[in-house]
Amino acid sequence: MPVAVGPYGQSQPNCFDRVKMGFMMGFAVGMAAGAMFGTFSCLRIGMRGRELMGGVGKTMLQSGGTFGTFMAIGMGIRC
C-alpha cells in the first residue's frame, strides 16, 4: 500500500476529515450532475420558467445529497 499523503502535509488526515471531504466532493459532483441531468429531464417533462428553476434546484440538491452520502461512505470504508 502506498503511504497516503493527504492534503494536510505530513500529518495523516484523520478519518472524519476524509469522510467530510468525501462528502463535500460528492456533493459538488452531485450538484453539477444534477444540474445537467435535472435540466434535461425537467425540460422534457415540460417545465418552463420559475417552475423549471425549482425543479432543477430540487434535483440538484437530491443528487448532491445522494452522491455525497455515497462518496462519504466510500471514503469511510477505506480508512
Added chain:
Amino acid sequence: SAERDPEKKMEEYAREPCPWRIVDDCGGAFTMGAIGGGIFQAVKGFRNSPAGMSHRLRGSVTAIKTRAPQLGGSFAVWGGLFSMIDCSMVKMRGKEDPWNSITSGAMTGAILAARNGPVAMVGSAAMGGILLALIEGAGILLTRFASSQFPTGPQFPEEGSSMPSPSFGDYRQYQ
C-alpha cells in the same frame, strides 16, 4: 498534455496497482452500495410502513434486507466492469490519466445497458462518461487547491524506505 508537476503524485485516491484494482474496486463498490443502500432503504422502509413503531421498524428492516444487497450487487458490477476496462486501457495505452476513467465510465455504461437497445446504450454511456468526467475534474481541482494552499508541497516520507515500489509503479507518475 502539459507536463504534470510532481505534486500530482499526491493523488487523493491512492489506488491499488492494476490487476488487484479490479478486486479492490469490486469489493469496495459492493460495500459502498450495501451500506449506502442500507441507509437510504432504512429511511424509505420506515416512511412507507403503516403507523406504529413496530410496524415501521419491521418495514425498515425488510426494506434493508431486500434492497441493500441488490444495490450493492449492482454497484459491484459497475465497479468491477469499470476497473476491468480501466486496467485494459492502462495496459493498452501504457499510461494512466483521467481519459482512461472517462472512457471506461462511458464504456461501462454502454455495456451494462446493452440489453436495452442502442438508444439506451448511448444515453447510459453519456451519463457514465459525464459522471466520471465530473468526478475526475473534482479530483483534479481538489489536488490543485490542496497544493496551492501549501505552496511548499507536502513533505513526502522517505522515498523508497517505506514505499514498496509495485511493478506497475511507473504508471503512477503520469497521474
